[in-house]
Amino acid sequence: MSIDRLSIKYIVIEDEPLARRGLVKLLGAYDYLDCIGMYSNTEDARLVMEQQKLDLIFLDIHLSEESGLDFAKLVSPQVQIIFTTAYADYALASYELNALDYLLKPISEERLRKSLDRAVSYFQNRMMEKKETGESDHIFVKADRKLFRLELHTIQYIEAMKDYVMIHTVDKRLMVAMNIKTFFSQLPTKDFVRVNKSFVVNLNNIESVDSQWVTVAGKEIPLGASFKDAFLARIEKHTINR
Incomplete structure (x- = not known):
C-alpha cells in the first residue's frame, strides 16, 4: 500500500516514562508518522489539542489522574x-468508543505494525473522500453511544455546556461530549462563527x-463584546460573497 504524501500527526498519552519513550521509539520507524508530543497526563495533552490539528492518539487507559476511557469520550x-x-478486559469499552485499535502491553513490533496498517487505511480513505467530494458538507458526531451524520446546513447553532456542547439543528438536538472550542475547530470557518x-x-x-x-431559529443570542468586531466583519464578507 502506498503511503506517499500521507502524514499522520499523533500524540502519546502514557504515565509510565519507560513505556512512553519505548512506544515513541517504535513509532519513529514510520516516516509517515509525525509526533506532536508525548504526555504523562490528559491535562497537558488537552492544551496541545486545542492549539494544533491532530489525527491520532495512542492513549493509555490506566492513567493516574483520569481514565483514558473518560478522556476519549471528550x-x-x-x-x-x-x-x-x-488489561484485556477493556476491549469492549474501547469498541463502544469506536477506537481504531486496542493494543495490549507489552506491545510487539508486529502487532504495532498491524495497528498502523489499519490507521493508514483509515486516513488514506479519508483523504480520498475529501479529494473526491471537495469540502465536506457534513460531519459525524458521537451522541448517546451512536454516531450521527449531520448535514452542515441543518445546524442552526451550537451551545456550550461545560465539557459538552448542545447542537441545535432544524429537527433535533444532540448533546456531544466535547468543549465548544474543540468542536468549533472541526467546522468549516466559511459558514460558522462564534458570537460569544x-x-x-x-x-x-x-x-x-x-x-x-444575533437571532437564529427564533433564539436571541447575546453578541459578546470581544467577538463583536470579528463577527460583524464576517457577516459583511458573507453577505458580499453570497
Whole structure:
C-alpha cells in the first residue's frame, strides 16, 4: 500500500516514562508518522489539542489522574484513538468508543505494525473522500453511544455546556461530549462563527443582527463584546460573497 504524501500527526498519552519513550521509539520507524508530543497526563495533552490539528492518539487507559476511557469520550470524532493497556478486559469499552485499535502491553513490533496498517487505511480513505467530494458538507458526531451524520446546513447553532456542547439543528438536538472550542475547530470557518464564549452560529441560518443580539431559529443570542468586531466583519464578507 502506498503511503506517499500521507502524514499522520499523533500524540502519546502514557504515565509510565519507560513505556512512553519505548512506544515513541517504535513509532519513529514510520516516516509517515509525525509526533506532536508525548504526555504523562490528559491535562497537558488537552492544551496541545486545542492549539494544533491532530489525527491520532495512542492513549493509555490506566492513567493516574483520569481514565483514558473518560478522556476519549471528550475527543473529537475526527481524531482517531488507539488504546494501549496491560488489561484485556477493556476491549469492549474501547469498541463502544469506536477506537481504531486496542493494543495490549507489552506491545510487539508486529502487532504495532498491524495497528498502523489499519490507521493508514483509515486516513488514506479519508483523504480520498475529501479529494473526491471537495469540502465536506457534513460531519459525524458521537451522541448517546451512536454516531450521527449531520448535514452542515441543518445546524442552526451550537451551545456550550461545560465539557459538552448542545447542537441545535432544524429537527433535533444532540448533546456531544466535547468543549465548544474543540468542536468549533472541526467546522468549516466559511459558514460558522462564534458570537460569544458559549455560542457558535451558522451564518446561513441567521435571521437578524443588531448591536447586541444575533437571532437564529427564533433564539436571541447575546453578541459578546470581544467577538463583536470579528463577527460583524464576517457577516459583511458573507453577505458580499453570497
